[in-house]
Amino acid sequence: MSETIGRRCWAIAEGYIPPSSTGTTRELTSHETLCILNATETAARVEITVYFADRAPAGPYIFDVDARRTRHLRFNDFDDPEPIPTGTDFASIVRANVPVVVQHTRLDTRQPALALLSTMAFPLDG
Amino acid sequence: MSETIGRRCWAIAEGYIPPSSTGTTRELTSHETLCILNATETAARVEITVYFADRAPAGPYIFDVDARRTRHLRFNDFDDPEPIPTGTDFASIVRANVPVVVQHTRLDTRQPALALLSTMAFPLDG
Amino acid sequence: MSETIGRRCWAIAEGYIPPSSTGTTRELTSHETLCILNATETAARVEITVYFADRAPAGPYIFDVDARRTRHLRFNDFDDPEPIPTGTDFASIVRANVPVVVQHTRLDTRQPALALLSTMAFPLDG
Amino acid sequence: MSETIGRRCWAIAEGYIPPSSTGTTRELTSHETLCILNATETAARVEITVYFADRAPAGPYIFDVDARRTRHLRFNDFDDPEPIPTGTDFASIVRANVPVVVQHTRLDTRQPALALLSTMAFPLDG
Numbered sequence: 001m002s003e004t005i006g007r008r009c010w011a012i013a014e015g016y017i018p019p020s021s022t023g024t025t026r027e028l029t030s031h032e033t034l035c036i037l038n039a040t041e042t043a044a045r046v047e048i049t050v051y052f053a054d055r056a057p058a059g060p061y062i063f064d065v066d067a068r069r070t071r072h073l074r075f076n077d078f079d080d081p082e083p084i085p086t087g088t089d090f091a092s093i094v095r096a097n098v099p100v101v102v103q104h105t106r107l108d109t110r111q112p113a114l115a116l117l118s119t120m121a122f123p124l125d126g
Numbered sequence: 127m128s129e130t131i132g133r134r135c136w137a138i139a140e141g142y143i144p145p146s147s148t149g150t151t152r153e154l155t156s157h158e159t160l161c162i163l164n165a166t167e168t169a170a171r172v173e174i175t176v177y178f179a180d181r182a183p184a185g186p187y188i189f190d191v192d193a194r195r196t197r198h199l200r201f202n203d204f205d206d207p208e209p210i211p212t213g214t215d216f217a218s219i220v221r222a223n224v225p226v227v228v229q230h231t232r233l234d235t236r237q238p239a240l241a242l243l244s245t246m247a248f249p250l251d252g
Numbered sequence: 253m254s255e256t257i258g259r260r261c262w263a264i265a266e267g268y269i270p271p272s273s274t275g276t277t278r279e280l281t282s283h284e285t286l287c288i289l290n291a292t293e294t295a296a297r298v299e300i301t302v303y304f305a306d307r308a309p310a311g312p313y314i315f316d317v318d319a320r321r322t323r324h325l326r327f328n329d330f331d332d333p334e335p336i337p338t339g340t341d342f343a344s345i346v347r348a349n350v351p352v353v354v355q356h357t358r359l360d361t362r363q364p365a366l367a368l369l370s371t372m373a374f375p376l377d378g
Numbered sequence: 379m380s381e382t383i384g385r386r387c388w389a390i391a392e393g394y395i396p397p398s399s400t401g402t403t404r405e406l407t408s409h410e411t412l413c414i415l416n417a418t419e420t421a422a423r424v425e426i427t428v429y430f431a432d433r434a435p436a437g438p439y440i441f442d443v444d445a446r447r448t449r450h451l452r453f454n455d456f457d458d459p460e461p462i463p464t465g466t467d468f469a470s471i472v473r474a475n476v477p478v479v480v481q482h483t484r485l486d487t488r489q490p491a492l493a494l495l496s497t498m499a500f501p502l503d504g
Binding site: 137138139140141142175177178179180182183213215216217219230232234236237238239241242243244245246247248250251 | 256257258274275279280285287288289291320321322323324352353354355357359361364365366367368369370371372375
Binding site: 011012013014015016053054056057087090091093104108110111112116117125 | 130131132148149153154159161162163165194195196197198226227228229231233235238239240241242243244245246249
């Protein structure tokens with residue numbers, strides 16, 4: 001039994017940025033998040049490809065996650081090479097050059113009480 | 127360590143279409159969704175079998191997911207060979223002819239503030 | 253690559269029956285559920301052991317799930333050999349004599365808008 | 379096919395203690411929880427390391443989980459070697475000296491109706 005500290009490729013089949021919010025702060029604005037944990041001793045370069053129902057994929061979106069750090073990235077904030085439209089179904093694949101762990105969380109405040117979902121992403125290498 | 131882009135068979139033991147909604151739009155109508163990501167270069171043919179507590183399974187429900195696309199299918203919309211009843215416990219198995227990734231999400235607006243759940247489906251091949 | 257239709261042993265580390273409800277129907281009463289899918293051609297005998305923080309485990313709770321059927325069992329309804337207390341942290345292990353798939357869901361209506369969580373159980377054999 | 383009763387190392391990439399609550403009881407105070415099931419016959423020593431976006435990791439936080447018991451630990455309560463700040467993104471790795479099962483749950487009552495999320499942690503050994 002050997003220990004790794006994650007995987008290099010992850011998939012998330014769900015993706016949707018709620019197009020409205022009742023929250024007025026950044027924290028309570030509806031958002032869709034990728035949580036990435038890099039528990040290795042090496043900085044990670046992460047590439048995210050976003051898939052849609054009826055158009056070619058977008059990306060790659062590129063981020064760095066320092067060694068022994070976590071970054072919780074909001075799809076809402078993605079803008080290079082292009083923003084992710086709100087109110088639109090998508091999915092994503094995350095590739096990293098070192099093993100990481102990826103979890104997917106949504107906070108939805110379209111109605112006047114927030115809702116949450118979260119699930120571990122699905123590891124594609126192993 | 128080799129990379130795949132999913133699995134060919136997935137199971138979801140939870141299934142329930144909330145029988146009412148406080149939301150008045152399609153987006154805020156209570157729904158139960160299968161999110162399918164086909165990140166391969168080949169169109170996928172997906173077959174879904176739905177299991178119940180006290181009757182024979184329904185299906186297969188058949189859908190296509192184009193190469194490098196995602197589809198978020200609502201069980202609410204299934205009608206061929208038969209609709210899925212609301213307010214009824216079910217479960218499902220998804221089989222595809224190419225590797226895909228499957229995630230299960232519910233939006234529930236029976237009470238006046240939406241609730242969400244989501245979890246990756248369980249891969250049965252591998 | 254071979255296909256199974258589940259596993260024989262599953263664990264759920266989370267467990268909590270909310271001790272109150274704003275919902276007045278069975279559907280909207282706070283509940284903690286085990287969803288079990290038996291997609292095999294053989295009836296399943298399922299044994300559930302429930303673990304607590306500060307006392308010996310309870311069970312086994314025994315249920316049958318017919319071939320090609322699903323059962324969504326509420327911990328709230330367990331009574332043999334003893335009921336599960338509400339408002340108390342617990343965890344559970346599910347063992348079956350044929351491969352099944354197990355998912356864990358909570359509906360919480362303690363406050364005046366329901367909340368949901370769900371996650372696939374963790375397979376212990378494999 | 380062999381049965382284990384868990385894994386010795388788990389990762390959770392999501393972590394966030396909501397900084398406020400509308401609930402007034404301990405149960406309805408916003409919290410972030412690690413549920414740990416020790417179904418073995420041996421007491422478990424658990425070490426938790428917490429990762430942040432922009433500072434060195436905290437910990438290890440050390441807890442015991444008796445044989446055949448579960449503990450649902452709130453990050454809110456962690457104080458040795460230091461408390462976990464609220465309103466701050468984090469991630470965690472859990473290591474145990476015997477196989478355990480780890481699940482991550484959040485209850486969020488910042489707005490006037492609770493929200494929940496839960497997902498099984500990701501096993502790093504196997």
